Amino acid sequence: MLQNENAPALIQIRDLAKEFDPQSKNTVEALRDINLDIEEGKFTVLIGPSGCGKSTLLYLLAGFEKPTRGSLLLDGKPVEKPGPDRGFVFQDYALFPWRTVLGNITFGLRSNGWSKADADAKAREYIAMVKLNGFENAFPHTLSGGMKQRVAIARALAYNPRVLLMDEPFGALDSQTRKHMQQELQRILMQTNKTVVFVTHSVIEAVFLADRIVVLTARPGMVKGIIDVNLPRPREYTDDSYLDIREAVLSLLSEEVEKELEMDGM
Amino acid sequence: MLTQEPVVTQQTAARSVWGVVRFVYPFVVVALIWETALRLGWVQSVSLPAPSQIAAEFWRLAVTQGVLWEHFSASFYRLAVGYFLAVGIGVTVGALLSLSPLLRGLFEPVLSLLVSVPTIAWLPVLLITMGLGDRTVITTVFLGGFFAITYNTMRGIEMVPRNQILAAREMGVNGAHLFFAVLLPGSLVSLITGLRLGIGYAWRALVGGEMLAAMIEWGIGKMVFQARFFNNVSIMFVGILLIGLSGYLLDRTFLRWLEMATVERWGMVRRR
Numbered sequence: 001m002l003q004n005e006n007a008p009a010l011i012q013i014r015d016l017a018k019e020f021d022p023q024s025k026n027t028v029e030a031l032r033d034i035n036l037d038i039e040e041g042k043f044t045v046l047i048g049p050s051g052c053g054k055s056t057l058l059y060l061l062a063g064f065e066k067p068t069r070g071s072l073l074l075d076g077k078p079v080e081k082p083g084p085d086r087g088f089v090f091q092d093y094a095l096f097p098w099r100t101v102l103g104n105i106t107f108g109l110r111s112n113g114w115s116k117a118d119a120d121a122k123a124r125e126y127i128a129m130v131k132l133n134g135f136e137n138a139f140p141h142t143l144s145g146g147m148k149q150r151v152a153i154a155r156a157l158a159y160n161p162r163v164l165l166m167d168e169p170f171g172a173l174d175s176q177t178r179k180h181m182q183q184e185l186q187r188i189l190m191q192t193n194k195t196v197v198f199v200t201h202s203v204i205e206a207v208f209l210a211d212r213i214v215v216l217t218a219r220p221g222m223v224k225g226i227i228d229v230n231l232p233r234p235r236e237y238t239d240d241s242y243l244d245i246r247e248a249v250l251s252l253l254s255e256e257v258e259k260e261l262e263m264d265g266m
Numbered sequence: 267m268l269t270q271e272p273v274v275t276q277q278t279a280a281r282s283v284w285g286v287v288r289f290v291y292p293f294v295v296v297a298l299i300w301e302t303a304l305r306l307g308w309v310q311s312v313s314l315p316a317p318s319q320i321a322a323e324f325w326r327l328a329v330t331q332g333v334l335w336e337h338f339s340a341s342f343y344r345l346a347v348g349y350f351l352a353v354g355i356g357v358t359v360g361a362l363l364s365l366s367p368l369l370r371g372l373f374e375p376v377l378s379l380l381v382s383v384p385t386i387a388w389l390p391v392l393l394i395t396m397g398l399g400d401r402t403v404i405t406t407v408f409l410g411g412f413f414a415i416t417y418n419t420m421r422g423i424e425m426v427p428r429n430q431i432l433a434a435r436e437m438g439v440n441g442a443h444l445f446f447a448v449l450l451p452g453s454l455v456s457l458i459t460g461l462r463l464g465i466g467y468a469w470r471a472l473v474g475g476e477m478l479a480a481m482i483e484w485g486i487g488k489m490v491f492q493a494r495f496f497n498n499v500s501i502m503f504v505g506i507l508l509i510g511l512s513g514y515l516l517d518r519t520f521l522r523w524l525e526m527a528t529v530e531r532w533g534m535v536r537r538r
Contacts, residue, residue, distance in 0.1 A: 064432055084438040094429035097532045098451040107447070108437035141533025159437065 008076060009037035010162065010195055016070035018056055029220040030056045036214060036223060043189065043196045045210040049257045053221030054199045058165050061197060062088050075162060084112050087156030089166040093148040095140040101127065101151050102136040108159040126154035129188055146177040163195040182208055186234055203253065207246045208235055215252045218259045225252045315500045323500035340484035341472060344400065348407025349468045353461065356412045360419025381417050385410040385471035389478055398481035403472065410471030411464035418460025422453030455529045462521050469513045
């Protein structure tokens with residue numbers, strides 16, 4: 001995709017802060033002074049120690065939460081509520097158990113004005129992309145975790161959002177399936193060229209998938225550092241430069257993890 | 267998957283025949299023992315007539331006189347009207363309570379108190395305010411179903427997983443569409459529990475109401491209650507057994523089918 005250097009980023013985050021219960025004594029400052037640009041077509045990973053607010057940042061992008069201060073622009077427009085210009089993938093899949101695989105994927109399309117025939121055709125296209133042919137009429141409870149997450153990815157991509165938001169999507173999968181799903185996601189994104197914001201706490205996963213890794217500090221979450229990953233795709237886990245980047249991310253992260261442990265009094 | 271369907275159906279059929287046999291034979295055994303004990307003079311009993319007497323009484327009521335069906339149709343009419351009102355109003359009220367924190371704060375304490383009041387306790391009030399006829403009995407049936415249905419609808423909607431709601435909202439789904447497409451199907455496990463409890467309570471309330479509403483002529487509860495004037499214990503037992511059987515079948519048939527066709531098929535509850 002051609003990228004105009006001067007064009008504003010797809011997502012612009014300016015002086016963003018999020019506090020929970022700001023009026024009470026138990027105020028939790030989750031995010032402080034976040035400034036971040038997310039470029040179109042790029043895979044951005046948010047990583048940080050647990051409780052650093054990386055999921056909160058994703059929820060703000062999704063419109064599930066409102067910022068306490070600062071602004072958050074998608075395509076130049078402020079994000080105020082959830083909407084179909086974004087797709088969200090949860091760790092627990094959040095599929096609708098009363099709908100089939102096909103029904104789960106067509107739901108978003110039908111809700112956005114697609115005719116039944118068009119929605120079916122589009123859904124089948126995405127079912128093929130995530131390699132679930134033959135499972136169109138299966139109900140989610142009959143599928144394995146990895147298959148459910150494929151459905152969730154297809155469901156979020158099918159209505160063609162501007163950005164795909166993923167909240168530790170492979171965190172509930174066993175390590176074999178997880179590795180496989182990372183490769184599958186890479187393959188799917190090479191096909192669709194979709195902008196992704198991806199939350200994880202796995203450095204291995206981050207470096208394998210990301211164009212850019214944003215390391216957040218321990219609570220309150222601030223941007224600790226940004227590491228660009230300029231490795232060619234498709235990637236393999238065995239690339240030499242891959243290991244160097246992993247070391248760089250780990251060293252940034254370990255400082256924060258130590259801080260977090262001190263805070264917890266350990 | 268499709269090719270397996272006929273086999274599954276056959277197995278289900280065989281299982282359900284076996285299920286009926288397994289259900290019925292204890293009654294047969296108990297009846298035979300009781301009959302034998304009475305005939306051989308081991309026991310004397312006024313309050314528990316011999317099974318053969320009950321069967322003869324059943325035959326008289328159902329076939330020779332044919333009044334049983336009159337009683338039954340009167341009862342089922344009241345049950346149907348009262349219960350469907352309870353479903354319609356209960357689901358609506360339950361949904362409103364779950365969606366509006368204000369309404370919920372106002373009515374939930376009242377509801378949790380009233381849900382545990384036996385419906386029959388309302389009867390004296392209704393007899394005064396609504397008279398001794400059909401209206402009172404139907405209202406009793408309604409109240410019997412209403413609280414359980416309202417409460418379980420409310421709980422069901424609250425228990426729909428948050429992420430499923432967020433996923434739908436991110437697709438731009440809101441308002442009534444969100445309610446009918448996500449909240450309602452997502453709450454079905456609890457809602458069906460409410461419907462089942464509701465029909466059980468409604469059936470019990472019906473029988474009680476029919477006994478105490480003096481102006482009604484027909485009804486299965488009425489039949490049992492009136493038999494005391496003729497000192498006819500056999501009629502009472504025909505009534506009691508049929509009330510039990512009807513209540514059991516109401517639960518086991520259409521609501522059970524609804525459950526199998528929805529929440530069990532969708533894996534939202536374990537198959538039974």
